[in-house]
Structure formats: structure tokens, C-alpha cells
Amino acid sequence: MASTNKFNFEKRKYVIGGAATIIVLILVTQLFALQILSSDYKDSADGNAFYNKTLYPARGTIFDRKDRLLVYNRPTYDIVYIPREVQPFDTLDFCNILGITREELDKRFADVKNKTLNPGYSTYTMQTLMTQLELHEYGLFQEKSYKFPGFYIQNRALRQYNYLNGAQVLGYVAEVNKNMIKNDDYYVRGDYAGRSGVESSYENLLRGEKGVEILLRDAHGRIQGHYENGKHDVAPVSGRNLKLSIDIDLQAYGEYLMQGKRGSIVMIEPATGEIVCMVTAPTYDPSILLGRDFGKNYLTLANDPDKPLLNRAIQGVYPPGSTFKTTQGLIFLQEGIIQPSTMYSCARGYPPGGGRPKCHGHGSPLPLEPAIATSCNSYFCYGLNAMLSNRKKYKNILEAFDRWKDDLVKMGFGYKLDVDLPSEMRGFIPNSAYYSKNFKTENWYPQNVISIAIGQGEVLATPLQVANLAATIANRGYYYKPHVVKEVQDTVLDAKYTTPNYTGVEEKHYVNIVEGMAKAVTGGTCRGTNLLPEIEVCGKTGTAQNSHGKDHSIFMGFAPKNEPKVAIFVVVENGEWGATFGVPIGRLMFQKYLKGEIRPGDKPIEDRIAHAIVHAKSATAWGAGKAKANNETKPATPTENRNSTN
Amino acid sequence: MSAYIREDDHIRASVDWVIILLYLGMVLAGWFSIYASSYQFDSGVTMFDLSGRAGKQLVFFGFSAVVAFIILKLDSNIFDVFAYFIYAFFIGLLILTIFIAKDIKGSRSWIVITDSINIQSAEFAKFAVALALARFMNRYNFKLMTFKNLSAIAGLIILPMLLIFLQKETGSALVYTAFVLMLYREGLPGMVLVSGLCAIAFFVIGLRFSDVELGFVSLGELLSIIIMILISACLVFNYKKDRHAAKYIILGLIGILGLTYILSLFIPVPWGIAIAVAIVALITYLLVLARKHWSMRYVYIVLFVIGGIAYVSSVDYVFTKALQPHQQKRILVSLGMKDDPSGAGYNVNQSKIAIGSGGLLGKGFLHGTQTKLKYVPEQDTDFIFCTVGEERGFVGSVIVVLGFLVLILRLIYLSERQKNTFGRVYGYCVAAIFLFHLTINIGMVIGLTPVIGIPLPFFSYGGSSLLGFTILLFIFLRIDMTRKRR
Secondary structure, eight states: OHHHHHHHHHHHHHHHHHHHHHHHHHHHHHHHIIIIIOOHHHHHHHHHHEEEEEEOOOOOOEEOTTOOEEEEEEEEEEEEEOGGGOOOOOHHHHHHHHTOOHHHHHHHHHHHHOTTTOTTOOTTSOEEEEEEEOHHHHHHHHHHGGGSTTEEEEEEEEEEESOSOOHHHHOOEEEOOHHHHHHOTTOOTTOEEEOSHHHHHTHHHHSOBOEEEEEEEOTTSOEEEEGGGGTTOBOOBOOOOEEESOOHHHHHHHHHHHTTSOEEEEEEETTTTEEEEEEEESOOOGGGSSGGGHHHHHHHHHHOTTOTTSOHHHHOOBOOGGGGHHHHHHHHHHTTSOOTTOOBOOSSBSSTTTOSSBOOSOOSSBOHHHHHHHTOHHHHHHHHHHHHHOTTTOSSHHHHHHHHHHHHHHTTOSSOOOOSSSSOOOOBOOOHHHHHHHHTSSOOOHHHHGGGGGTOTTOBBOHHHHHHHHHHHHHTSEEEOOBSEEEETTBOOOGGGTSEEEOSSOHHHHHHHHHHHHHHHHHSTTGGGOBTTTBOOEEEEEEEOOTTSSOEEEEEEEEOSSSOOEEEEEEETTOOSTTTTHHHHHHHHHHHHHTSSOOGGGHHHHHHHHHOOSSHHHHTSTTHHHHHHHHTTOSOOTTOSHHHHO | OGGGBOSSSOHHHHSOHHHHHHHHHHHHHHHHHHHHHTOOTTOOOOTTOTTSHHHHHHHHHHHHHHHHHHHHHBOTHHHHHHHHHHHHHHHHHHHHHHHHOEEETTEEEEEESSSSOEEETHHHHHHHHHHHHHHHHTSTTOOSSSHHHHHHHHHHHHHHHHHHHHTTOHHHHHGGGGHHHHHHHTTOOHHHHHHHHHHHHHHHHHHHTTTOBOSSSBHHHHHHHHHHHHHHHHHHHHHHOOHHHHHHHHHHHHHHHHHHHHHHHHSOOOHHHHHHHHHHHHHHHHHHHHHHHTOHHHHHHHHHHHHHHHHHHHHHHHHHHHSOHHHHHHHHHHTTSOOOTTTTTHHHHHHHHHHHTTTTTOSOTTOOSTTTTTOSTTTTTTTHHHHHHHHHHHHHHHHHHHHHHHHHHHHHHHHHTOSSHHHHHHHHHHHHHHHHHHHHHHHHHTTSSOOOOOOOTTTSSOHHHHHHHHHHHHHHHHHHHGGGOO
């Protein structure tokens, strides 16, 4: 019995050996599952050990056309954290350092975790808690950072402004919203991007390229060094610098003149399409849309009934008024409706005898050039009537009207001019279908729409479009699409800004219009801009009828008459007659730009304009006072910046 | 001591070189792994630098090698002769440890000799217990299955276990359960082993499926009882060679379960009642057979079933009342019932990430990120295998695991060729200890077993561990050398 037992027991070595083998097979199977079958662990490991530190590039700086630095960067600090690494901390202390309340802190944490606000949320990656800490807050936090494991400081840059002018052209930079994050992979929550002005339209060039440092991080989040000695790191690429075509002195002067008013001044260099000033009033101090007061200040600006955030030069639409008569003259000439010598009589209105539109006292009958010079309403009403009623040339009124519309579109009306700024408005030039729909018949009459001949009625244009008209007339038939950026570092400007656009109207017809505008200055409605003998100005006043209040004061012109250097458009809302504000502002702006100074004799005009208050509220609005302060030490020099005055 | 050194057994000719080579290979691989896992970026610590862990491990190895050589030079009889003295000495040391040890991370197992030399007495007690068991079972005409002998053996094993439990080193204490494997080889009935395995299996199944309620029983209890009935059928077949009875039991079980299942399609049937019917039927049938064949074996099987049911129904109670909350958590995490990657599951989760990220061939020596950056805790001691997995990949991991398998199988082979029970018992003890360490340590690191802190032999950093395993192994090699004597 014992021996058989012994024999049996010896067999158990197979059981034991077999058990060991099975156990090892189980271990190998699990190793296979972990190491070969699943790739999750590899990803987790990378997330664990690699800390991809984003290196933010310096945003491109912005200069004016005379290379004066307008916008640059100043270091600021963000507080970021990795949710997984955060341990319970003294929230009271935390809030005190950062100067926020407990509720704000809780809300910030909740916002970070909110997947709709922050689609990129992960407990493993850096999340931005607070942005734009000032240096002293950074210092305080750094000192106590050992108390807050999982929180880090990230260096960022904040915009800084040397001049307080051109706020709407420059635009502002703000934290990206969720749509921007969703539409552009480049952004993550907490990033900054241009949100208006050139900051927005040139965002892709200004922002540069983010770099990345691949660091190895231990279980406590401590950085242990660069992965493979930084072989895979990517250095950030600085943003491109912009050189604006804006002359900041001129811009400041324009803003100075426009204080206390609503409206816009746009000046374009006809030979290039470069916008040398784009004033919109009221304006604001661009430096208030920075830092942590952004939200509060933005709200104040957005709720201001005077709409200081609005760039009226491209977002304001006005009836172009009498300045529009130049386009009518050009169209009638080109379409062969009139000859320069064609005379129409005017009896204080169209139809004659005080009909509407009314006209004012001047010689009658009169040909085209004096009609421009004296801004005769009837002349152009007769012209438009003649064109729309011409059945030899056009099959019906619809065809005639659409021809009229097409000619205007070629002059840059009715559609966006593609200026390099966001949110440009297109204005409005009706087509025949519009009227057919409105009148519920295709058989309407010229008399129904006649007021558009003098820039009233349905016709609407942005100040930029009318300024562009002035530039086109100055060029006698073509224009370059207006733009505010003159040069981008290491980049060629978009070809659309360097290709001339022809209006389809012959040069000789423009000559007639130019003559009319010159006469308007020497002996017509624009005598207020007569700067002879120094500058030969061509101009056209306007008074845009405004059903909501007083008419808008308008002036369009260019100078000098031969080889024009600059074209201008001025609108002062509710400024009534063109001669009241438009003309003197034009006079001063021409001098400022072309001569660099104002005639001593014009000082009273300057004072009168600058201190005239049309909209009381605008006088106290953002930046108006500061713009003046900036201006009183003119001529402006680069030393006239905030840093030196502070 | 020189009196005991014998020259007859020439080392080069009679030592088992397979084991020597495996031993050297593993210590070397372990040394590299320790260097890799304690490697600091940008620090100039080399593998030989004594300020680093790899350097220290090298010193431990040097010391272990000297000890190993001395052991091979000793007279083989002294192990037999001094077995009880050695046992008594280490039991004394274990008791002493409890009183003089400093509290290091909640454990009281370290005897601090100087600032840099600490000794973990539990690591040495293993070979002492193995020697004592070998000596005890080597007696002339020794019979295992007597109450007296079993009690003595149990005492020899349980005494150090208790002392180590008191040191709060649960893992090291559990290692002693491995001796059951040796006892099985020496004649302990398979029933004991089966019962032990059943206990573990029922515990795991009972907990894992305790949340599915089937009417008076949980799914876990139902599965456990079904397994138990199947086992009792096997027992009937195994011990009584009663093929028909076994067949009837299985068919009866299937019948009852099938009927219940079909019924449950139409009306809600509490499975508890079905299983109760099955148990009552089984016990009745076994008792009838016992009466018919007049055999107590059937009664034993009935007792097994009743004991099993009692055990199964108390698993939940034992789990919640007898175990500490952190132990419960570890077990639940390793059963996949609790997801706790930052808490109890952190270690295992991180070690799985480290190993999983190694892929087929690994990231290469010193290129592991997880282990180096300290994501894995205890990375150069209990979790050293992570470094192997991460830097050497699947291929390296399998080589290490297979290395241990070869070692264990070789130990079994050598044990079987011993001329006396002393050598065989000791050899099986060694094999069982290595198997236990391998299973639990690597199982824990790859997430198969709960986290029980025991080292991986020859790989884990630590002088006590390396020296303890070296002594354990080389005593057996010394004993094995005598086989050629006439």
C-alpha cells in the first residue's frame, strides 16, 4: 500500500509542474493582452509622461505708414492647471492672491469643465483658469505656488498701445470663444485672437505659430527634463508685423476734429488705394479692451447708444446725397444720354415749379459742369428721367434701370469693397426687380424713383464707398480696392489690392466731373475748401436727408486736382449742411495731410470745428478727450506715447 | 565552522549549472532593471555608483555570492542537523523584530542595524521553515496523514506566519501557504488542495457576481453551488469509481436547472428554490449511496457540500466583516468591480500602463518613461517587473516569466531525483515559494491578483530579499550536490 502510494505521489510532480505551467501561461496571456492587443496603454503612458508645453509666439506688432509703433506686446501671466493633479487647497488664500471671490472661482472651474464652453477639456491636460495676471499678482502666486499643486503659470503677452487713436481700425484682441475653438484647430480655450479691426482680419499672420516643448514629467508633475534632449521640440514662430497705410497723426487729428460728433472721415491715396485715415466718431481708448477689465469695458461700449465700437467708415450706411450726382453725370455721359454741353433748366425743383426734389437758387438753364458745381438737383433728375425713358437704347425701364445699377456697381457701390477689415457693410443700390416688387408692377415710372439721382431715397453707401468714388474720380476712371495695411512682413500684399479696377466710364467723362468739382471749390458749393494757391482742391458737398433727425453734413473731394495725392469723404451725422462741417473738416484734413500743418489763418476754423458739439454724449465718450490730449502736443513724434508720458 | 567544510563534493562537477546560470541571468537582469527604474534624468549616477540603488544592489549581490559560495562549501549534513536550531533562531528573530522594529510605512518588519543596513527578517525565515519541515518529514517511516504529524507541520508553518502577520507584512506571511503544494506532493489529499482552490474560486465568484439577484440567491452563489455540485460528482467518480452515480448527479443538476430555466420563461421562478431542491436531492442521493455501499466516503462528500454551502453563503459576511476597508478595496479593484485609478487602483493602473506601453519589443534600456518618471510606485521593489515590461516589451517579459518557469520545473526535477525525503521536501518548498512569488508578484503587476506586496525574486531591489532567496536556493543546490555520493 505504502509503495503504491509513493508511486502515486511521485506522479503529483506532473500536477505541480502542470499547475506552474498553466499559471505562467495565464501570465503570458495577460502580458499579450496588455502589450500587444491594446494600444490604450501606450496612449495613457504618453499622456502620463509627456507634458507638451505650449510656447506662445510673440504676436506681430503694428506700425503706421511712417513706421511709428502703434501696437506691441507686454508680458502677462495666465494661471493654468491640470485637473488630475490638483489636490485640495486653501481656496480662501487662492482667491485672495488673485483678487477674486469664491463664487467667481467656482464659476471658473465650472466653466472649464463645461464641455460646450470648452470642448477640449481633459483632466490630463493644461486648462486655463485665469488669464492676464499682472506682474505683482504673478509674483504673489509664484511665491505661494507650492501650496497649490497642479497649478502653473504660463507666460503670455498682452497688447499695449502707444497711441489711443484708430481703435476700430486696430481692433482688439480677446479670448477665443467656443465657435472659434471649434472652427480652427489652432485655438484652445484661453487663447487670444484678434476680434475686430486688423487684429481680426490679419489674425492668421499676426498670431504666428505656436511652438511646443515636449517635457518629461514625473508622477508628481515635476518636470524631469526635455524628451530626447528637445529633439522633437518645435520653436514658436513669431507673428508677422504689419505696417498700416494709416498716418496716425492724421488719424489723431481727424479724431480730434470729430469729437463731440458722430460720423466718419475716410481718406484714400488714389494712386494706391491705401487708406491714410479712417476716423469714426465717437471712438474709444483701445487700451481699455485689455486685461481683466475687458468684459466690463466691452459691455459698457457695446451698450453705449452712440455705438463707439462701430466703425462707421465701413459699417455705417448713409444716403450719399449730392456727392452721388458725380456718379450720375458719369453714367449719363457714358451711356450717351447727355453731352457735357447738354443743358437742363432748373426752376427750383423737379418737376419744374417747386416740385420735389426741390432745388436752390442758381443760374438756369445750365450744362453739366456748373450743375455739379452748384449741385443742381433738377439737372440730374432730368438726366435720370432721360435715361430711364430712353426706349431707343433700352427695351424698357427695367433694362434701363439695371444698366444704371450695373454702372454703379462697377464704381464700387452696392457690394463690399473688400477692405481688409471685418464686418464691412455693402450699402444698397436697388435693381429693377426691387422696385417691381415694391411697386407690385413692372410698369413703374422714372418719377417714382427720381430721388435716387441725387443720392437720396433707397440709395445707401458706406463712407468708404464714397471715399473710393472720390479716389476713382481723382484717378479719372479706376480705383484700387481700399485697404488699411500697407505692408505685411515677409509677405506680398493680396493682389486684389494692387490691381486697378476700371469703372467702364471713359476718362474724358471723368475730366468733365473733375472740372465740375473744381468749379464747386472755386465758385460753387465748396468754396470753403478753396486752398489756392497752395492746393488745388476738387470737391462736392452733400446734405444727406435724414428722416430720423437733422440732415447729415457730407463732403467728398480730392486734391490736388492734377496728380491727386489724396481723396476724402467726410460725414457728420446731423451736421445739416455740407458746408457746416463736411467742407471745413475737408479743408483742415487736406492741409494736415498735404502740408503737415494748418494755415495760421485757419486756426479759428479748427477751433470751431473741434469744439462744436453735435452729440453731447459723444463729447464725453471714450477716447475723445484723450485723443485731444494726444493731439495738443502735435506734431506727434514717436516719443509721444504712453510709456513716456506715464 | 571550518570543521564542516568538506572537499568530497566538487562544486564544478556536481552543482546544477542550469540553476546557477538561471540565477546569474536573473540577478543580472534584475540589476539592469533596478538601474533603469531608479535612473534619474540628467543625474550622473552610474550602475556602479554606490550612492545609487543599482550600485547598492551590486554590493548585495557580491555579498550574496560570497554567502552562496560558502553554502556550497559547507557539509550538506549541517542543514539536516541544525534545521531546528536555525528554525528556532529565526522564530526568535521574528519575535524580536516585532518589538525592536521601527515603523516603516506601516510595517514593523525591519530591524535597523545601522542607518544604511536594515534587515527584513521575514525574508530569511522562509528557508528556515523549509529546513525544519524537511527535517521533520525526513524521519524514518514518517506518515503525513496522522493528526499528530499534520498538527506539528501546521504549527511549524503557522507560527512564523502569525509572527509576520504581527509585523503587518501580510504578503510575506501569505507566502507560507505555498508549502501546501509541497505537502500535496508528500501525500496531502487532493481534496485539501481542491477545497483550497474552491475556497478562493467561490470567494472570487461570490463577490464578483454578488450584485445580480436571482431570488433568494445571487448569481455568484448560484454559480458557486453549481461548481460545487459538479466537483462532488467528480469526487464520487474519483474516489468510488462510481461512473453511474457521477453521471446521475450531473444529469440531475442539468435537469433541475433546465426545468427552472424553461419555467422562468413563463413565470418568475426564484432560482434559490431550484438550487435548494438540487442540493437536497444531491445530499439525499449521496446518503442513499452511503447506506447502500456502506462507505463513509459519501458522507465526507456530503460534509464537503454542506461546508461549501456554508462557506459560499458567508463570503459576503466574511468579506465585509473580516477584511479591512483598504483590503476590501484592493480586492474589489482587482476583480474589476471598482474603478479607482487614483486610489486603490492607482498602482495597478499605472503599472499596467507602463507594461502595456512597452509593446512587442519595449522602449529600450533607459528609455521607459512611466517607470523612470515614478508613475509606478515601488518601481524598483515590488513593481520592478514594470520596468522589464516597459523597456523590454512583450518579448523581454515572456523571457523573464519563462525563465522562472524553467527554474521552477528544474527545481521539481531536481527534487524528484533526491535520494531522501529531506532533499525532496526542501526542494519542493523552494519551488513552491518561487511559484508563489512569481504568481502573486507578476499577477499583481499586470492586474490579475490583488495588490499583495511581495518581491519578485532576484529582480526586486533589496539586500534581504536577494540574500534570502540566494540562501534558499543555494542550500538546495548544496543538498543536490550530494546525490552523486555512493
